[in-house]
Amino acid sequence: MTTERFALPARILHWLMAALILAMLLIGAGMVSTATSRYPELLAWHRPIGIAILILALIRLAVRLTHRPPPLPSDLPPLQVAAAKGSHYLLYALMIGMPLIGWAMQSAGGYPIILWKGVVLFPILPHDALAYGWLRFAHGLLAYAFFLLILGHLGAALFHALIRRDGVFRSMAG
Amino acid sequence: MPSPTPRLPRMALIAAILALVILVFAWVGGFLSPGRVGGGGLADALQAANGKVYPGFRRAHAKGLCVSGRFEANGAGAALSRASLFPAGSVPVIGRFSTGGGNPMAPDGRVVFHALGLRFVLPHGERWHMALDHTPIFIASTVADFVALQNAAIPDAKTGKPDPAKMKAFAASHPETQAFLDYMKTAPLPSSFANGTYYSIDAFRFVDAQGQSRLVRWQFEPETPFAALDKATLDKQPSDFLFDDLLARTKQAPLRWHMILVVANPGDRTDNATVRWTGPHRQIDAGTLILDHAATETQGDCRDYNYDPLILPKGVAASDDPILAARSAAYSASFRRRTKEGPRVDAVTSAHATGGGQ
Numbered sequence: 001m002t003t004e005r006f007a008l009p010a011r012i013l014h015w016l017m018a019a020l021i022l023a024m025l026l027i028g029a030g031m032v033s034t035a036t037s038r039y040p041e042l043l044a045w046h047r048p049i050g051i052a053i054l055i056l057a058l059i060r061l062a063v064r065l066t067h068r069p070p071p072l073p074s075d076l077p078p079l080q081v082a083a084a085k086g087s088h089y090l091l092y093a094l095m096i097g098m099p100l101i102g103w104a105m106q107s108a109g110g111y112p113i114i115l116w117k118g119v120v121l122f123p124i125l126p127h128d129a130l131a132y133g134w135l136r137f138a139h140g141l142l143a144y145a146f147f148l149l150i151l152g153h154l155g156a157a158l159f160h161a162l163i164r165r166d167g168v169f170r171s172m173a174g
Numbered sequence: 175m176p177s178p179t180p181r182l183p184r185m186a187l188i189a190a191i192l193a194l195v196i197l198v199f200a201w202v203g204g205f206l207s208p209g210r211v212g213g214g215g216l217a218d219a220l221q222a223a224n225g226k227v228y229p230g231f232r233r234a235h236a237k238g239l240c241v242s243g244r245f246e247a248n249g250a251g252a253a254l255s256r257a258s259l260f261p262a263g264s265v266p267v268i269g270r271f272s273t274g275g276g277n278p279m280a281p282d283g284r285v286v287f288h289a290l291g292l293r294f295v296l297p298h299g300e301r302w303h304m305a306l307d308h309t310p311i312f313i314a315s316t317v318a319d320f321v322a323l324q325n326a327a328i329p330d331a332k333t334g335k336p337d338p339a340k341m342k343a344f345a346a347s348h349p350e351t352q353a354f355l356d357y358m359k360t361a362p363l364p365s366s367f368a369n370g371t372y373y374s375i376d377a378f379r380f381v382d383a384q385g386q387s388r389l390v391r392w393q394f395e396p397e398t399p400f401a402a403l404d405k406a407t408l409d410k411q412p413s414d415f416l417f418d419d420l421l422a423r424t425k426q427a428p429l430r431w432h433m434i435l436v437v438a439n440p441g442d443r444t445d446n447a448t449v450r451w452t453g454p455h456r457q458i459d460a461g462t463l464i465l466d467h468a469a470t471e472t473q474g475d476c477r478d479y480n481y482d483p484l485i486l487p488k489g490v491a492a493s494d495d496p497i498l499a500a501r502s503a504a505y506s507a508s509f510r511r512r513t514k515e516g517p518r519v520d521a522v523t524s525a526h527a528t529g530g531g532q
Contacts, residue, residue: 026199030202034211035500037492037496039499040492111485112301118298121299130514133512133514133516137514151196154195155192163181163185
């Protein structure tokens with residue numbers, strides 16, 4: 001049984017980013033599916049939310065490194081411990097990697113990275129069309145991987161909350 | 175851990191929550207709406223109408239030539255928009271002249287539909303991309319019509335050519351498409367890239383320094399006097415005559431166009447690119463586009479940009495014309511595909527390498 005909780009900043013960041021990342025995955029899936037005016041509107045939201053997630057993810061990484069998270073229940077099977085640890089490394093990698101790939105690919109594509117009208121972010125890669133092509137491909141592919149990982153994360157959280165009832169869910173929810 | 179209540183209903187609840195999340199994602203992503211067309215669907219339609227995929231090339235306007243120069247604003251455009259293009263001064267421009275169609279090797283005489291992509295390099299990282307056509311009107315007014323039109327142009331498996339009856343039937347039920355085809359047939363076409371007028375096609379929303387917004391179309395009018403293309407001898411023209419002509423002209427002297435902003439009158443259609451604005455309009459000459467350098471796509475620096483008409487600076491925004499968002503989505507899909515395939519040597523460069531050019 002876990003009775004400890006995540007530090008308050010970690011809990012706030014978790015739920016704020018959960019909402020933003022889920023919104024971002026839906027915006028991304030929605031915008032490539034349509035050629036109506038929703039396409040440019042969703043694209044305009046995709047860039048600033050992506051940069052916001054990058055900033056929050058870096059703050060969260062700092063919080064994670066300075067605050068020890070509650071220990072996992074001692075009776076958790078080793079395979080589930082490995083899955084929990086591995087999936088969290090991947091979640092951090094994607095939270096930071098996806099916005100960076102998005103920013104890098106738009107840079108390589110020669111696009112202005114418009115946060116909002118009149119405010120343009122500097123490029124982080126030189127103009128290179130082939131690099132754009134592959135980074136854009138990776139961005140789409142990793143978005144699906146991210147979605148599957150979040151489904152697994154949600155499923156595991158619910159498993160802890162409803163089946164094992166071991167306090168892991170409450171350590172983030174409470 | 176032993177549980178006081180049966181596990182099965184709670185397992186079912188977890189499965190239901192996960193299924194709901196997947197369902198929402200599938201719904202938003204269009205997986206439950208097979209009729210929804212995105213940029214990828216538009217690129218698919220263009221590829222089908224082309225008869226095949228030409229890897230590394232644009233799915234439309236595949237044959238092109240690079241140009242560069244500058245835009246000298248005279249300050250007058252600031253009356254309509256606070257865009258940083260309009261205050262008096264000069265900004266660098268690159269651009270790409272192209273012919274229509276998706277075959278990058280097509281002879282110029284077969285596709286005399288001209289277009290011009292422009293990329294204005296504005297201060298503070300802003301860019302203004304334009305995709306202009308030498309026709310003042312577009313061929314279809316909605317995305318569904320555009321897809322249907324591409325489908326009508328799919329080459330027949332036996333003849334290798336589109337079925338003329340299908341195109342006729344489409345035009346018969348779409349007077350705006352017939353009007354475009356009539357325009358291409360009857361209006362004199364420019365004999366060169368240099369003496370054509372290039373139109374924004376769609377309307378855009380211009381916002382001035384006071385925050386007042388107006389709907390505007392614009393066109394680049396050439397200083398080079400208009401001369402008509404002899405449509406009767408098109409088949410006898412050399413394969414790259416339009417592109418070679420432009421390369422030769424820019425070696426002689428810079429080419430100049432005036433950017434004429436046209437403000438919508440009450441009652442003008444601003445949501446339909448197939449309808450011309452007729453009669454007198456408030457017009458402003460905002461400055462001069464000066465193109466003084468041309469190079470083939472392989473040697474120049476224009477190929478690897480997306481002339482997406484919705485890459486706009488502050489002070490200019492999209493109108494409610496549905497074709498505008500569709501162009502943006504389709505160009506992006508084409509850009510995604512061709513950049514990943516990697517660039518190929520363009521027809522004009524190949525012709526010069528084998529001594530076919532001038």
